[in-house]
Amino acid sequence: MPDFDVIVMGAGHNALVTAAYAAKAGLKVGVFERRHMVGGAVSTEELVPGYQFDYGGSAHILIRLTPVVRELELTRHGLHYLEVDPMFHASDGETPWFIHRDADRTARELEAIFPGQGEAYRRFLDDWTPFARSVADLFNSAPGPLDMGKMVMSSGRGRDWMEQLPRILRPYGDVAKEYFSEERVRAPLVWMAAQSGPPPSDPLSAPFLLWHPLYHEGGVARPKGGSGGLTKALKRAIEADGGQVFVNAPVKDILVKDGKAQGVRLEGGEVYTARAVVSGAHVLTTAGALPDEYVPASARQVRVGNGFGMVLRLALDGQVQYRQHTEPDSRTGLGLLIKSEQQLMKGYGEYLAGQPTSDPPLIAMSFSAVDDSLAPPGSDVLWLWAQYYPYELASGTWETRVNEARDNILNAFEHYAPGTRDRIVGELVQTPQWLETNLGLHRGNVMHLEMSFDQMFSFRPWMKASGYRWPGVGGLYLTGASTHPGGGIMGASGRNAASVLVRDLTRRRWR
Numbered sequence: 017m018p019d020f021d022v023i024v025m026g027a028g029h030n031a032l033v034t035a036a037y038a039a040k041a042g043l044k045v046g047v048f049e050r051r052h053m054v055g056g057a058v059s060t061e062e063l064v065p066g067y068q069f070d071y072g073g074s075a076h077i078l079i080r081l082t083p084v085v086r087e088l089e090l091t092r093h094g095l096h097y098l099e100v101d102p103m104f105h106a107s108d109g110e111t112p113w114f115i116h117r118d119a120d121r122t123a124r125e126l127e128a129i130f131p132g133q134g135e136a137y138r139r140f141l142d143d144w145t146p147f148a149r150s151v152a153d154l155f156n157s158a159p160g161p162l163d164m165g166k167m168v169m170s171s172g173r174g175r176d177w178m179e180q181l182p183r184i185l186r187p188y189g190d191v192a193k194e195y196f197s198e199e200r201v202r203a204p205l206v207w208m209a210a211q212s213g214p215p216p217s218d219p220l221s222a223p224f225l226l227w228h229p230l231y232h233e234g235g236v237a238r239p240k241g242g243s244g245g246l247t248k249a250l251k252r253a254i255e256a257d258g259g260q261v262f263v264n265a266p267v268k269d270i271l272v273k274d275g276k277a278q279g280v281r282l283e284g285g286e287v288y289t290a291r292a293v294v295s296g297a298h299v300l301t302t303a304g305a306l307p308d309e310y311v312p313a314s315a316r317q318v319r320v321g322n323g324f325g326m327v328l329r330l331a332l333d334g335q336v337q338y339r340q341h342t343e344p345d346s347r348t349g350l351g352l353l354i355k356s357e358q359q360l361m362k363g364y365g366e367y368l369a370g371q372p373t374s375d376p377p378l379i380a381m382s383f384s385a386v387d388d389s390l391a392p393p394g395s396d397v398l399w400l401w402a403q404y405y406p407y408e409l410a411s412g413t414w415e416t417r418v419n420e421a422r423d424n425i426l427n428a429f430e431h432y433a434p435g436t437r438d439r440i441v442g443e444l445v446q447t448p449q450w451l452e453t454n455l456g457l458h459r460g461n462v463m464h465l466e467m468s469f470d471q472m473f474s475f476r477p478w479m480k481a482s483g484y485r486w487p488g489v490g491g492l493y494l495t496g497a498s499t500h501p502g503g504g505i506m507g508a509s510g511r512n513a514a515s516v517l518v519r520d521l522t523r524r525r526w527r
């Protein structure tokens with residue numbers, strides 16, 4: 017008799033989602049996490065007394081387009097989402113504008129500040145909302161070989177698809193130029209699209225911009241208490257259905273006998289057996305835990321890239337005060353702080369040359385403006401996400417260059433909110449190397465693998481493994497950002513993997 021029906025390796029949010037669905041379906045589940053806490057890149061801890069620091073993802077956007085929270089009744093297990101509206105604060109430092117959940121209000125305000133651009137925004141949403149919705153549908157199901165075709169065809173739903181199709185195949189920077197003549201509008205939209213990694217000049221990257229309409233559909237939210245509120249609720253859901261979650265429990269080996277997964281051996285030597293094993297860790301970590309003969313060449317050939325973002329997390333003894341400040345809107349949403357498109361491309365150029373960006377565009381997040389449990393009264397937490405930063409540097413090491421990179425991020429923010437550096441009472445600097453060492457994100461890629469078209473849908477992580485099953489090892493399943501639909505706080509991979517796992521183990525539908 018095995019110890020569990022299902023052993024889950026890693027407690028990232030996707031793995032927890034799979035575990036929660038499995039436990040809900042009546043399976044006996046054991047989750048084993050390497051770190052001292054659950055959540056992986058969706059976790060929060062009080063790193064400075066009185067200040068709650070997120071370790072990874074902070075903006076909960078994509079998960080709101082999935083049924084995960086409702087189906088797993090996460091509200092009952094303590095998840096409380098706070099709306100972030102305005103969702104975005106876009107600024108070059110001089111002329112801020114806001115993206116509200118309400119698309120009409122956004123377009124109206126935009127038109128008043130930049131004549132013609134509100135109308136362009138409206139047209140952009142009208143043109144691409146059907147496409148964006150069909151992309152969201154594809155995220156919520158296991159990828160099929162025809163998905164790319166379906167996505168492309170959906171571009172023409174109600175439109176002239178022969179007009180729309182070429183746009184999908186273009187770099188998103190070019191598509192933004194087709195719609196927005198004003199750079200102060202275009203640059204922040206392009207900067208947001210750059211969050212998945214590929215630069216604005218990459219062919220086939222337009223979908224990263226074209227799903228922008230989805231922000232107006234699902235909104236932006238924050239779990240009360242920090243990003244980790246989501247994963248804490250998932251843990252409670254698993255335990256409520258009889259599952260067990262172990263932390264400080266790194267898996268060393270996935271045990272395989274005669275081509276069938278048997279269980280896991282922990283670093284400490286303990287062995288646990290199960291009918292099935294699910295890995296939610298990075299696909300290279302999964303490969304490293306398997307006997308060599310079960311690791312196909314494709315698994316070693318996945319493209320992880322060379323890092324791309326880093327974060328400076330600050331505890332401030334006062335509130336963020338922008339030069340051009342609208343209270344409370346400026347502090348509420350994600351600050352898309354970028355001076356020009358050239359700033360982004362220059363950063364990308366430096367990155368290609370192996371250097372940390374000297375003057376980065378920033379995403380500024382001071383979510384204490386919507387959640388007073390994150391910082392003491394009258395003060396803020398401030399996260400500054402910046403791009404681009406190579407994991408492998410052309411000169412020096414991250415130990416020798418971390419201070420320079422940190423100072424350049426702060427200097428860049430001083431352009432928008434002077435005096436912020438004088439309010440710092442605590443900080444965490446997360447370089448690509450830090451992300452690898454502490455969160456297990458190989459080469460600092462927060463999306464696990466590069467989010468390029470050749471590694472999306474049924475090509476993620478590689479074609480034979482895209483159905484959430486490890487080829488050649490019966491009973492071994494995959495979930496997480498290494499699988500479709502990739503990185504981001506979404507839980508869709510966890511849910512898609514659960515549908516395959518639960519069907520296999522119970523021979524019935526999984527919900």
Ligand SMILES: Cc1cc2nc3c(=O)[nH]c(=O)nc-3n(C[C@H](O)[C@H](O)[C@H](O)COP(=O)(O)OP(=O)(O)OC[C@H]3O[C@@H](n4cnc5c(N)ncnc54)[C@H](O)[C@@H]3O)c2cc1C
Nearest residue numbers: 026028029030050056057073074075267496497503504505
């Ligand atoms: C700094 C940062 C900022 C981000 N910002 C955003 C954002 O604002 N919005 C957004 O949508 N996304 C954001 N992301 C991306 C998003 O958070 C991640 O893509 C996503 O959370 C990945 O989740 P996952 O469950 O797939 O994998 P992971 O979170 O990577 O989980 C894998 C888990 O496996 C564990 N593990 C590894 N090896 C072992 C082992 N041997 N044994 C046991 N356990 C193991 C790890 O410790 C980890 O807990 C950000 C990520 C980072 C790092």
